[in-house]
Amino acid sequence: MMLTGLLALPVTMAEAADLENTLYLDLQYGRVVIEMRPDLAPNHVARIKELTREGFYDGLKFHRVIQDFMAQTGDPKGDGTGGSGRKLRSEFSNTPHKRGTVSMARSSSPHSADSQFFIVSADSPWLDRKYTVWGEVVEGMEFVDLIKKGVGKSGMVPGEPDIIVKMQVAADVKE
Template identity: 65%
Template structure:
């Protein structure tokens, strides 16, 4: 029995060590990965075209146009989320592209989830998005999930808080990973 328990402990230890390494080595598709550079470091975002193909296409198009470079985080609520994507910095602006119809899913708004901001009309998302600091299950099924932070959440946590923040932090650069020269 002692030998059996020893084997079970060894197996459990192996799984505990091996499984996170496997997840860490998961290969990201460069065409569906965004690099979001902030003042403190790079945030890597896995896009979710399986959940929101129209939103992902619009985010990638705007990113490739350089739309997000230099845009401020205009609404940053501690324990909730950081919102950006408005070229006016007021929370009322967007891009010149058409609004996107809602692509609500059963995906959970967990810490590190990226969702699309919108007005009261569910089909009014355009360019503004937010990154969750904490669990936000109350948003599930009401906003479109289009991505998730896979590394660099510690840099998101350092974004200056406020509505709006005084001297707000900005997106230094946002790029689709496939477009980055190696």
């Protein structure tokens, strides 16, 4: 017997949970897929999903990008001083900041994370247990590597920085 079409199979609870904890971060270069980690940082993951569903991240700049270290975004002002207006208590863990880790940016106060986050492009163990890890890139790091780099120690990106074209929770995407 030969099948001529694809069968629509029901989505299992595990698959639905996976989609609920997966982000699609679209760059001009391609799609970055982030597996969120509510087991490590449930409050941060919930807030990231809330902001994503509001469209908060769409169009925001990667304002700070340091070669062989990280790319930072999530500031509506585009200069590293802004946020969504709600601070989160830290949820530090023993999860290492290795290439592909997604973590919250913050000021010197451990409980100052808001909407800004960064993607680590090289292992950065000096960040461990000092920043809240909430996800990991599982596909598309080659696109993160293409994000326009900043200059100097600050890593601030001159001119027109790359942006998040669109960010979505995978469970919300209708194919």
